[in-house]
Amino acid sequence: MTANGWFQIALFSALVLALTKPLGIYILRVFDGTAGWLRPIERVIYKASGVDPAENQHWTRYAASLMFFSLASMLLTYVALRLQHVLPLNPQHLAAVTDHQSFETAASFTSNTDWQSYAGESTMSYFSQMTQLAFHNFASAAVGMCGAIALARGIAQRSAGKLGNFWVDLVRGMLYLLLPLSIVMALALVQQGAIQNFSAYLTASTLEGAKQVIAMGPVASQEAIKQLGTNGGGFFNANSSHPFENPTPLANLWQMVAIFAIPAALTYTFGRMVKNAKHGWALWAAMFVLFAVGTTAAYWAEARGNPIHAARGVDVDESATNYGGNMEGKEARFGIASSALFATVTTDASCGAVNSMHDSFTPIGGMVPLVNIQLGELIFGGVGSGLYGMLIMVVLTVFIAGLMVGRTPEYLGKKIQAPEVQMAMLYVLALPALILLGAAASVVLPDGLKGLNNSGPHGLSEVLYAFSSAAGNNGSAFAGLTGSSYYYNTLVGITMLFGRFALVVPMIALGGFLSAKKIAPPSTGTFPVTGPLFVTLLIGVIVIVGALTFFPALALGPIVEHLSMLAGRVF
């Protein structure tokens, strides 16, 4: 670890902090309708689609609209991928995507996961990448924000179950927020060297006279929304480690900031919506502490390197000219610090883009992303999903604090009662059930074991990571696992859909329940949801819930592997 490495981490943190308030205010204005510079376009869209923008939907209807939109867009993508060979913008004449892979990919991008069992450059035409995958990157991110905004409205208002209008929130989230940010981001990436063209793949004759075919495409436009929408699906197989996706350390910094920008800003938006800006900052602080711990652990482990490789002759000591550490799966231009930071950021959020291969991280370095996902991706988290995931933990924290002093728990003036706690528990239990059941089945069934690229404890980690990533809608992978079989396509596809929609609907329901309650003024017995005491308790609840659930599985995977590595054992 070097001072320069820490400085890069501090610089990144400062940029995220600086963006939180201004972007948070803008998001607030987008969703309360005061930002209106695209109103004429909005009106045309509502007219064409038969939406009454003034309608205030009950939570059941809000949730139904969300489900119908997701279903329609998922079906469109399934059909488009199956028909890829007859659709335009396919200069490489790539074939139709197989049925199971089309299903999984449609589920993956609709659920904001972007788990990819295919290699982009040899599977997806430019048409599929742009009109399907990039479209979903916008849409699924906007859907996530809708979930968070609906829940926030339920907490902030008294409205007998009405939470706003899904269609309006969807359109505004995409047009006012994601689209302008993406245009700026895409051009910033091109300036650094990301490509943006529709050319056929280029053939070069190398200095040694060999032939090298170089994949091309409209990469930067997809890259921008991939990060801003915490989607993470790369244009190329190698994702953000590919030099055409992520050409320079500065591009890498833009990408990491883009991942955290909206989730961080939403904490401020939320604070303002519930008229308690300090509470928003308390959530930010809890997230930041967990982020800092994860980054430190990952950076330490990767900088320390792999003693097994050191014993073979690798110099793992960092110097002015040698990167040292564990460089397997990492790019020279990013080095250890930016790679460890990126891995932490992409899994704190539900992004899943990678600028280095998590499968080749040291056991502890690889456990950090895994744990981040298993905690529920609420450390800033996905666009929207991070905030509602964190609010569930806040409800639990308030509930536990209430039990400790023997009072009916209250959150921002609303009583937390049985239905609310039930919804929260549904959320807390769904994630581990999906992860552990899927992983357990896959390490027993022959079809599951067939996909492994590593044996020993690392093989278990690969499977555990796959289902954590799918259920958590992250999309990053211990990518050695061959996920393109019928078995994994189907099971992972279903897991991703449940991981998204079986969680977002209870969230909207919770918003509906809370909106029906009257807002009581704070009294002396109200547990304050600001300040260090609250932040500490919140972090404690997050860590304890996560640790109790996943520690046994982690002990058999990365922890055993760490001990094996120290003993020099290979598998």
Added chain:
Amino acid sequence: MSIMTNMLRKQLRPAIVLTIVLCVITGALYPAVVTAIAQLVFPRQANGSIIKANGRVIGSSLIGQSFASAEYFHGRPSAAGAGYDATASGGTNKGPTDAKLADTLVAQAIDSVVKLDGGVKGQIPSDMVTSSGSGLDPDISPANAVLQVARVARARGAQADSVRALVDSHTRPRQLGVLGDPTVNVLQLNLALDTVFPRAKGGAQ
């Protein structure tokens, strides 16, 4: 029943129409606008930072390529296809306790560095014997480049000091002074080598 169908109609029409409208805006218009601006303002980058010599495309300054002969600097080991296949990016995805990674990939790469460049076990730069994430890493570390200087100089019949000076002038510091790590772009360094120390016609290999 009529409530159901009414609800369906109220939900289905916006779901279908908005899917199509938003798909056109974000899936077609947006990339078209970005491409137009990018091609206008940053045409070199947008088309892949291509390097040409005598009208022939040599490669991209951002995409590594295979080098095997003694008179060129070599890039890192690559897991992209058969090596630096720019249509099949990717890493080894081998874990830290994987036997094949430790005893075959890394160990053989170390043996090769020992043999070719006189590397000393325990002092082999970490990027020199490990595969990158993309398999297309265009860069190596300064330590990696310096270790190859003697071999390249010998193969080209050049002074080691002058080759070393060329490496130093091609070492890129951290971006903006702080970001990433110092790197040496292998293709650009090798192009400079061919200019400054041309290979003897019909020389080795």
